[in-house]
Amino acid sequence: MSLLSNKAVVYSKPGEVELKDIGYPDLVLRDGPGVNPLNVGRKVNHGVILKVIATNICGSDQHMVRGRTTAPSGLVLGHEITGEVVEVGSDVEFIKKGDIVSVPFNIACGRCDNCRQQDTHICLNVNPDRPGSAYGYVDMGGWVGGQSEYVLVPYADFQLLKFPDKDQAMDKILDLTMLSDIFPTGYHGAVSAGVKMGSTVYVAGAGPVGLAAAHSTQLLGASVVIVGDLNEERLAQARSFGCETVNLREHDDLGEQIEQILGVPEVDCAIDAVGFEASGHGRDAGEAPATVLNSIMDITRAGGRLGIPGLYVTGDPGAVDTDAKEGTLKIRFGLGFAKAHHFVTGQTPVMRYNRDLMKAIFSDRAQISKVVNATVISIDDAPEGYQKFDGGAARKFVIDPHGTVRKHLKLDTADAIG
Structure with a gap:
């Protein structure tokens, strides 16, 4: 598995993102752009590796890409992640290979006082700088972002929202991909x-x-x-x-x-x-x-x-x-x-809401993909997607790194960016 490539969307400089092969992840948080030195080498036996099915461009990503934060060049972007489990850490008990899951953008241990009170947006154990963490975001501990083909997710048993039926999940994937952030937010x-x-x-x-x-x-x-x-x-x-x-x-x-x-x-x-x-x-x-x-x-x-x-x-x-x-x-x-x-104020505690919102999606009560005009693009089109979104396009761009979404939904995205 370690020989696989891992194409990712990376912040380059103000106004620009680029695609880079960041290497297939393993169950250790390695050094890299934005990684807190105190987090380097952190073992993640409680985590999983996901093959990313859908990962979305967020307005919060745009703040960094515009140069409006202290994000370092080379930071791997993306905190809205839905994927299939392809590798499981030795300490993971309930999440299995093949599960399709939604990843809350808050990284949370499930063990600190704040997590026990459902305040997973201000977990005390995942970011040495201050309470709270997120994937691919400035000053959030350096956990690698998920606008990529594969991504490491820690504390899998606690954090991941498993979809009960894989076929049903893929039928609703454009709605379910919004559960990682914007719908709960x-x-x-x-x-x-x-x-x-x-x-x-x-x-x-x-x-x-x-x-x-x-x-x-x-x-x-x-x-x-x-x-x-x-x-x-x-x-x-x-x-x-x-x-x-x-x-x-x-x-x-x-x-x-x-x-x-x-x-x-x-x-x-x-x-x-x-x-x-x-x-x-x-x-x-x-x-x-x-x-x-x-x-x-x-x-x-x-x-x-x-x-x-x-x-x-x-x-x-x-x-x-x-x-x-x-x-x-x-x-x-x-x-x-x-x-x-x-x-x-503050980040949204996604786990407080995502399971109920998932039920609303499966029952057709919520129509979130239509509301935000979900638009599927390939990972190669992500840089242009960032430009269009920054220009005010009334769309929510959904990156489909492996073509899984387009294949299942039989989508033609030849002019999705236009």
Whole structure:
């Protein structure tokens, strides 16, 4: 097995990714770009090797590729992973070769106090720098990313979500591949915002996470879901499954636009699915990283809740000012205090939600692949996929490293990038 090649998508420099053979993985975390020195040589007998079936391009990957983080050149990308188990560590008891599984993007040991409380997004044992870890991501311990043909996954018995039927899983693979991150992340945003039957909700951002959040609010019973963005193509995608929309490039007064839809300039709940690369509203507005946080406090009713699955970082070399470079933003915290808002931040604890969302997919209750416009591409097309996604394409690009998805679903992807 060790003689097999392993093509992977690697961050090269700002604005560029490339394909490299990184070598077939084994059950040890080797040194490499971004690997914490304290993690080098870490034995992973509790892990498995996956043959990757589907791995998705995420907006969080784009932050690194744009040069907006301290990610080192050569970092293997990819934290949204679905695959088939091809090798099992000696300490793995319940996961077997041939299983098709979803990998939560949070790496979690299952043994620390936080994991025992379902806070798998802040595991204490996988990242020497701070709580929490993820595959292929800057300052997350250096666990190798999964936009590749094969990938090492630690703590397999605890972490992996096994699909009960392989044929059924492959029939639903474009939905199930969203379980590793964006569907639970969007759902976490909706749950954190307190969405319930009859809620009126504003979702900031019509990228894949924002669309997943909007769909999640519908699953939870929201009466009206309003999605705001600067990109009309992405807003059209939001309207395709029943959302109201606001084009914030054309209209800079969000409260006024909400009032035209609801009759009042406020909503019960709001979700920030944008994060630290936020733009101001209006035609000539530039980057203004606190815009979304301030606007959702402004338009959420007193006593309302704010879900914040959008990514914020402590290191942004491309930020607009010195404060923002270290994650210090000019937030109207006094407004939030005056309105007694509750808000939840941080990575999503995927394992808290993924099994229930899997059931919703298998029962056809959730239609997440249609919501995010899942588009299958080959691993060779990944660099172009990154460019198109960065340009605002209203698609969720699903990398199919071995052609498994295209073969099973009988897809023609000759013009998928176009």
